Amino acid sequence: MNQTAILEVKNLKQYFPVSKHLTVKAVDDISFQIRKGEIFGLVGESGSGKSTVARSIMGLYQLTDGEVWFQGNKISDPKVFRSNRRDIQKNMQIIFQDSAAALNPRMTVRNIIAEPMQACRMFVKNKEAMDAKIDKLLDQVGLAKSFRSRYPGELSGGQRQRVAIARSIGTNPDIIIADEPIASLDVSIQAQILTLFQNLQQEYGFAFLFIAHDLSVVRFLSNTVGVMLHGKILEMAETEELFQNPLHPYTKALLSAVPVADPIYERSKKILYYDPSKLSLTGSLQQLSPKHWMFCSPK
Amino acid sequence: MGTILEVKNYSLSFDTPEGEIEAVRDVNFSLNEGEILAIVGESGCGKTVLCKSLLKLLPRNARVKSGKAELCGENITAFSERRMRQLRGKQISMVFQDPLTTLNPTIPIGKQITESIRQHQKISHNKAKAHALELLELVGIDHAADRFNLQPHFFSGGMRQRCVLAIALASHPKVLLADEPTTALDVTVQAKMLDLLLSIRKRTGIAILFVSHDLGVVARIADRVAVMYAGKIVEIGTANEIFYDSRHPYTWGLLGAQPALAMKTGELHSIPGMPPVLLNPPPGDTFAVRNKYALAIDYEEAPPMFQISPTHFAATWLLDPRAPHIDPPIFTKRRREE
Numbered sequence: 001m002n003q004t005a006i007l008e009v010k011n012l013k014q015y016f017p018v019s020k021h022l023t024v025k026a027v028d029d030i031s032f033q034i035r036k037g038e039i040f041g042l043v044g045e046s047g048s049g050k051s052t053v054a055r056s057i058m059g060l061y062q063l064t065d066g067e068v069w070f071q072g073n074k075i076s077d078p079k080v081f082r083s084n085r086r087d088i089q090k091n092m093q094i095i096f097q098d099s100a101a102a103l104n105p106r107m108t109v110r111n112i113i114a115e116p117m118q119a120c121r122m123f124v125k126n127k128e129a130m131d132a133k134i135d136k137l138l139d140q141v142g143l144a145k146s147f148r149s150r151y152p153g154e155l156s157g158g159q160r161q162r163v164a165i166a167r168s169i170g171t172n173p174d175i176i177i178a179d180e181p182i183a184s185l186d187v188s189i190q191a192q193i194l195t196l197f198q199n200l201q202q203e204y205g206f207a208f209l210f211i212a213h214d215l216s217v218v219r220f221l222s223n224t225v226g227v228m229l230h231g232k233i234l235e236m237a238e239t240e241e242l243f244q245n246p247l248h249p250y251t252k253a254l255l256s257a258v259p260v261a262d263p264i265y266e267r268s269k270k271i272l273y274y275d276p277s278k279l280s281l282t283g284s285l286q287q288l289s290p291k292h293w294m295f296c297s298p299k
Numbered sequence: 300m301g302t303i304l305e306v307k308n309y310s311l312s313f314d315t316p317e318g319e320i321e322a323v324r325d326v327n328f329s330l331n332e333g334e335i336l337a338i339v340g341e342s343g344c345g346k347t348v349l350c351k352s353l354l355k356l357l358p359r360n361a362r363v364k365s366g367k368a369e370l371c372g373e374n375i376t377a378f379s380e381r382r383m384r385q386l387r388g389k390q391i392s393m394v395f396q397d398p399l400t401t402l403n404p405t406i407p408i409g410k411q412i413t414e415s416i417r418q419h420q421k422i423s424h425n426k427a428k429a430h431a432l433e434l435l436e437l438v439g440i441d442h443a444a445d446r447f448n449l450q451p452h453f454f455s456g457g458m459r460q461r462c463v464l465a466i467a468l469a470s471h472p473k474v475l476l477a478d479e480p481t482t483a484l485d486v487t488v489q490a491k492m493l494d495l496l497l498s499i500r501k502r503t504g505i506a507i508l509f510v511s512h513d514l515g516v517v518a519r520i521a522d523r524v525a526v527m528y529a530g531k532i533v534e535i536g537t538a539n540e541i542f543y544d545s546r547h548p549y550t551w552g553l554l555g556a557q558p559a560l561a562m563k564t565g566e567l568h569s570i571p572g573m574p575p576v577l578l579n580p581p582p583g584d585t586f587a588v589r590n591k592y593a594l595a596i597d598y599e600e601a602p603p604m605f606q607i608s609p610t611h612f613a614a615t616w617l618l619d620p621r622a623p624h625i626d627p628p629i630f631t632k633r634r635r636e637e
């Protein structure tokens with residue numbers, strides 16, 4: 001495994017048998033790696049398999065095939081996962097799209113944020129230090145101390161997402177996986193949260209798997225972007241390279257569909273459409289230049 | 300172009316145990332025949348309440364406090380529920396963000412459209428069915444005949460939204476209120492939906508009030524844009540005036556938060572805080588606490604509408620001749636370079 005990679009996904013397959021005759025290939029042979037402090041944007045429309053990638057990495061499924069390596073350990077092996085459970089708990093955190101469902105409605109904000117740290121035995125028997133840490137975290141995500149005693153139901157979507165972020169950085173993890181963390185927020189609140197992620201990432205230096213359904217938000221944040229469709233990564237490149245020089249017709253279609261607040265441009269813009277059923281499922285990701293990969297089918 | 304919908308000095312409140320929530324405050328706008336007017340603002344600014352109230356779809360604790368809405372010159376605010384029923388769908392219809400609030404999950408799509416046609420028009424079942432098929436084709440459902448008898452769960456989110464649109468268009472209304480119809484859709488599906496609305500407008504001449512929280516989305520389709528904050532329209536103008544020459548700091552904030560434009564410069568400008576709950580709003584401009592350009596007077600007195608051009612108005616004290624001169628942030632004039 002590459003020495004600098006914190007997370008490496010190798011030929012991951014996650015199939016779900018839904019009936020005798022039908023198997024959903026939610027993730028179908030994808031590989032990528034995330035280096036220390038790198039932000040990887042994984043983009044795809046709904047059903048492309050993004051959440052399944054996140055869940056597979058977190059060890060929630062028995063993989064159909066492939067490997068997941070985290071800090072040099074093959075955590076896709078259940079035995080390795082179990083023996084490293086504590087370390088994984090501390091160093092891999094997740095943020096979900098729907099924090100309303102993900103945060104326990106009966107817990108106060110304080111306890112929600114404290115939970116992962118307690119699980120990692122941080123600040124054991126030192127309530128004062130824990131409370132100071134929580135105040136600091138609240139401050140870092142832009143919430144007043146008074147939020148400590150609130151419940152998730154009393155918060156707006158953006159505030160709940162801030163709580164989820166505070167919770168995820170408490171253990172100072174090496175990687176954060178965020179599954180569409182801003183998708184259900186207003187554009188103005190999205191901008192707040194994106195800026196917050198950027199600042200926190202610069203401060204803490206965690207690696208970041210940022211999942212989004214739309215290319216516009218990942219350009220601002222990511223170093224590398226992978227574009228998914230039908231369980232495959234169709235194109236992967238250093239961010240500016242991908243935006244300046246998209247190669248796959250699906251990436252081009254996704255890019256052309258990004259709405260731009262510029263009516264003169266929009267009115268003349270030709271939106272490119274891509275018929276996903278045209279995608280040939282045989283092939284593999286080929287490196288075309290040092291920072292650019294594309295899914296190619298044999299001629 | 301004649302005015303088809305005119306909303307004048309319209310204010311609406313909810314009576315709640317905590318007190319009065321002033322959800323819509325002195326709103327004025329007009330919608331012309333065949334025009335697409337976008338209403339843009341963050342969640343909780345009163346966009347949905349305004350639309351629903353025009354159709355009288357709000358719960359009983361909602362109360363129109365002042366003003367009126369005129370549809371084709373008739374004051375519909377004074378209409379009885381019986382007359383509203385004749386109006387809804389036929390003259391003016393609404394599509395919602397979540398298509399499942401409109402569709403019945405157990406009834407085939409074709410039947411739902413046929414029924415909504417027959418609600419308003421005394422025509423035979425077969426004629427209505429033929430019209431329903433035409434509508435499904437109009438909204439771009441491929442193989443409409445084959446799909447006619449399928450239930451909604453066989454359709455993707457984008458197709459369901461098209462079916463909802465077909466139902467809304469069933470009786471050739473003059474005005475369509477589209478409340479975030481693309482917010483829940485994938486970007487490529489959203490783009491198709493926007494183009495569909497444009498082509499339907501072109502073919503039928505329908506006027507559309509298009510509600511969104513995202514200025515990027517409306518850039519493609521809006522002729523004019525009204526920016527709404529805390530129950531008020533704070534700026535209104537042609538699309539070009541709003542996107543390239545906006546005057547209200549709230550509009551600047553919404554433009555600065557656009558990720559698609561941020562990618563050129565690598566910066567996003569977010570508006571701090573969030574819209575207020577309109578329970579006893581403070582005196583003055585409710586945006587002042589989030590506005591880095593706020594003047595002392597903003598905390599005391601709400602600004603009037605200042606006129607900038609025959610089509611462009613904004614409610615901010617920055618436009619008062621006594622106000623200090625402020626250059627709008629550079630990103631408010633930003634064009635995308637190709």
Ligand SMILES: Nc1ncnc2c1ncn2[C@@H]1O[C@H](COP(=O)(O)OP(=O)(O)O)[C@@H](O)[C@H]1O
Nearest residue numbers: 016024026044045046047048049050051052053
């Ligand atoms: N547990 C499961 N059982 C069966 N099918 C599943 C399961 N989880 C996901 N899928 C299917 O896998 C595909 C990818 O889903 P998902 O990873 O949630 O996509 P995304 O997050 O990109 O929207 C979808 O077709 C979905 O229906």
Ligand SMILES: Nc1ncnc2c1ncn2[C@@H]1O[C@H](COP(=O)(O)OP(=O)(O)O)[C@@H](O)[C@H]1O
Nearest residue numbers: 313320322341342343344345346347348349358
């Ligand atoms: N039935 C109701 N009773 C009391 N307040 C309501 C009711 N419906 C909406 N509101 C309030 O009216 C305001 C405007 O809401 P809404 O029109 O849904 O906003 P938008 O569509 O712009 O997101 C919000 O503050 C909301 O809480």
Ligand SMILES: [Mg+2]
Nearest residue numbers: 050051052179
């Ligand atoms: Mg998902």
Ligand SMILES: [Mg+2]
Nearest residue numbers: 346347348478
């Ligand atoms: Mg709404």
